[in-house]
Amino acid sequence: PIAYVNGTFLPLSEARVSILDRGFQFADGVYEVIPVYGGRPFRLDAHLGRLERSLREIGMAPPMDREALGEQVRELIARNEGRDCQAYIQVTRGEAPRNHPFPDAVHPTVVMTCTPVTPVPEEWIREGVSVITAEDIRWARCDIKSIALLPNVMMRQKAAESGAFEALWVHQGQVMEGAASNIFAVFGGRAVTPPDGSRVLPGITRDVVLELAAEQDLPVASGEIDAADLPHAEEIWVTSSTKEVLPVTRLDGEPVGKGRPGPLFRTVLDAYRARIRELRAR
Numbered sequence: 001p002i003a004y005v006n007g008t009f010l011p012l013s014e015a016r017v018s019i020l021d022r023g024f025q026f027a028d029g030v031y032e033v034i035p036v037y038g039g040r041p042f043r044l045d046a047h048l049g050r051l052e053r054s055l056r057e058i059g060m061a062p063p064m065d066r067e068a069l070g071e072q073v074r075e076l077i078a079r080n081e082g083r084d085c086q087a088y089i090q091v092t093r094g095e096a097p098r099n100h101p102f103p104d105a106v107h108p109t110v111v112m113t114c115t116p117v118t119p120v121p122e123e124w125i126r127e128g129v130s131v132i133t134a135e136d137i138r139w140a141r142c143d144i145k146s147i148a149l150l151p152n153v154m155m156r157q158k159a160a161e162s163g164a165f166e167a168l169w170v171h172q173g174q175v176m177e178g179a180a181s182n183i184f185a186v187f188g189g190r191a192v193t194p195p196d197g198s199r200v201l202p203g204i205t206r207d208v209v210l211e212l213a214a215e216q217d218l219p220v221a222s223g224e225i226d227a228a229d230l231p232h233a234e235e236i237w238v239t240s241s242t243k244e245v246l247p248v249t250r251l252d253g254e255p256v257g258k259g260r261p262g263p264l265f266r267t268v269l270d271a272y273r274a275r276i277r278e279l280r281a282r
């Protein structure tokens with residue numbers, strides 16, 4: 001595999017950053033994961049736009065303009081002969097002697113990788129996945145796609161140990177999102193997903209789902225989800241760039257709805273897959 005470090009493409013095995021990098025020392029950086037289908041990045045502009053927003057929110061300027069960064073992403077995909085893969089971009093505040101305040105003269109570190117992905121197993125679509133709920137122990141700026149992911153790491157490990165696929169964060173009685181996904185829940189035939197806020201990442205897959213639903217007049221909108229209501233949801237789905245849209249059929253060990261992926265999920269997934277097919281065919 002070929003990686004990218006500060007303007008240079010090189011074998012991943014040779015890619016290095018300093019131990020004084022503020023990403024390593026303080027998790028002082030942000031990232032993006034971009035799904036690639038048939039060599040074509042999906043929603044590249046939205047991902048780069050979100051990256052710029054994350055940078056702005058941590059007081060950093062974009063390392064280059066959007067067009068130029070987009071070109072580097074495409075170049076990375078081409079050099080990896082990437083067909084179905086995920087492009088990862090990480091930007092940190094850079095290398096400097098270890099001291100918390102922003103250093104004066106510092107250059108951002110830009111790192112990119114491209115990793116092949118295997119398609120989501122059909123069994124997950126057919127049977128659904130299981131999730132657990134957990135108290136939201138993250139910070140209050142989850143709208144920033146920060147590389148500081150220790151709470152997410154710990155909770156996904158806990159989920160994995162209990163045989164679950166994902167953990168859903170609950171903050172003050174409200175369901176926020178998954179540890180690495182956004183959530184939709186269906187009540188009375190209508191799907192809701194928590195609106196933008198400081199404890200929800202503005203998910204790009206979530207936005208695609210909302211957009212597709214609007215185009216096809218499906219009952220899907222943003223709205224709060226009470227944790228107390230979640231066990232009564234008819235359907236639950238989680239969305240992310242790498243997992244697309246997945247049905248959740250077990251919540252904290254109990255079946256969701258009829259314990260099978262629901263009809264609204266199927267309609268949304270079909271629409272999502274059609275969008276991906278269009279991208280491949282372009």
Ligand code: PLP
Pocket residue numbers: 033177178179180181182201202203204205206239240241242
């Ligand atoms: N929420 C969190 C905390 C995430 O880490 C992710 C992505 O991995 C998502 C939501 C989904 O976002 P996207 O659809 O943009 O991949």
